[in-house]
Amino acid sequence: MTTSIQPVPAGLSGGLAAASATDLSKVYGAGETRVAALDRVSLDFRQGEFTAIMGPSGSGKSTLMHCMAGLDSVSSGSARIGDTELTTLKEKKLTQLRRDKIGFIFQAFNLLPTLNALENITLPLDIAGRKVDRAWLDQVVSTVGLSGRLGHRPSQLSGGQQQRVAVARALASRPEIIFGDEPTGNLDSRAGSEVLGFLRNSVRELGQTVVIVTHDPVAASYSDRVVFLADGRIVDDMASPTAEKVLERMKGFDAKGRTS
Numbered sequence: 001m002t003t004s005i006q007p008v009p010a011g012l013s014g015g016l017a018a019a020s021a022t023d024l025s026k027v028y029g030a031g032e033t034r035v036a037a038l039d040r041v042s043l044d045f046r047q048g049e050f051t052a053i054m055g056p057s058g059s060g061k062s063t064l065m066h067c068m069a070g071l072d073s074v075s076s077g078s079a080r081i082g083d084t085e086l087t088t089l090k091e092k093k094l095t096q097l098r099r100d101k102i103g104f105i106f107q108a109f110n111l112l113p114t115l116n117a118l119e120n121i122t123l124p125l126d127i128a129g130r131k132v133d134r135a136w137l138d139q140v141v142s143t144v145g146l147s148g149r150l151g152h153r154p155s156q157l158s159g160g161q162q163q164r165v166a167v168a169r170a171l172a173s174r175p176e177i178i179f180g181d182e183p184t185g186n187l188d189s190r191a192g193s194e195v196l197g198f199l200r201n202s203v204r205e206l207g208q209t210v211v212i213v214t215h216d217p218v219a220a221s222y223s224d225r226v227v228f229l230a231d232g233r234i235v236d237d238m239a240s241p242t243a244e245k246v247l248e249r250m251k252g253f254d255a256k257g258r259t260s
């Protein structure tokens with residue numbers, strides 16, 4: 001298999017990792033209510049790669065994503081976006097970094113109902129006072145297949161189309177990495193596979209780095225790599241996943257009674 005996207009050589013971009021965690025731990029509560037949501041997790045999200053995070057409910061998937069995206073504080077260890085250490089950043093810098101370097105896709109599309117698709121896509125750039133790179137925007141819009149829909153309001157779009165607007169919005173600022181926590185969780189399987197196809201295109205064609213959480217083996221099969229969590233630890237790391245391989249691996253969790 002060939003891809004047109006080559007990783008940037010180490011030294012040019014400061015390394016191959018768009019984001020990385022080293023011995024990342026997150027503890028909620030104390031005493032009897034203490035929960036180690038993440039227990040010394042170390043991993044790299046490589047540039048131009050599509051990673052899926054899987055694992056039983058409560059295994060720490062959302063916590064990992066939130067800590068890596070600077071949306072939640074960590075208890076110990078390191079979380080970096082590119083070369084920037086998040087855990088020591090002041091709130092203002094962290095807000096800036098989230099705005100400039102990170103894209104988010106949520107399960108609920110979070111579009112503004114009074115704005116049309118194009119206005120929703122460019123809203124974060126407008127808020128940041130950044131100029132819209134028209135050529136890039138055109139490429140993003142055609143990658144996600146929204147060219148004929150830019151004047152439509154969210155209520156005039158299907159769920160799949162709305163989520164594609166959200167994907168385009170995340171891509172518009174050319175973030176270093178896009179995080180999605182179950183981005184297809186509210187979509188039927190056809191709309192879901194559409195959105196996943198577009199995310200994969202953004203990786204293949206635009207060189208985007210994407211990390212999603214999913215519990216769906218078919219969704220995971222769109223990725224280049226599946227990282228499995230259980231009890232706040234990485235228990236497996238699968239390259240070139242297929243739905244069958246992922247399902248097999250998940251059965252291992254079921255056998256241990258860990259899936260809820």
Ligand SMILES: Nc1ncnc2c1ncn2[C@@H]1O[C@H](COP(=O)(O)OP(=O)(O)O)[C@@H](O)[C@H]1O
Nearest residue numbers: 028029035037056057058059060061062063064
């Ligand atoms: N804000 C919170 N306060 C206390 N415990 C939390 C909080 N968020 C998550 N947890 C706990 O941390 C663990 C991991 O949660 P989470 O990352 O949401 O798992 P997942 O996304 O894999 O379902 C769970 O045991 C959960 O109950």
Ligand SMILES: [Mg+2]
Nearest residue numbers: 061062063181
């Ligand atoms: Mg979760």
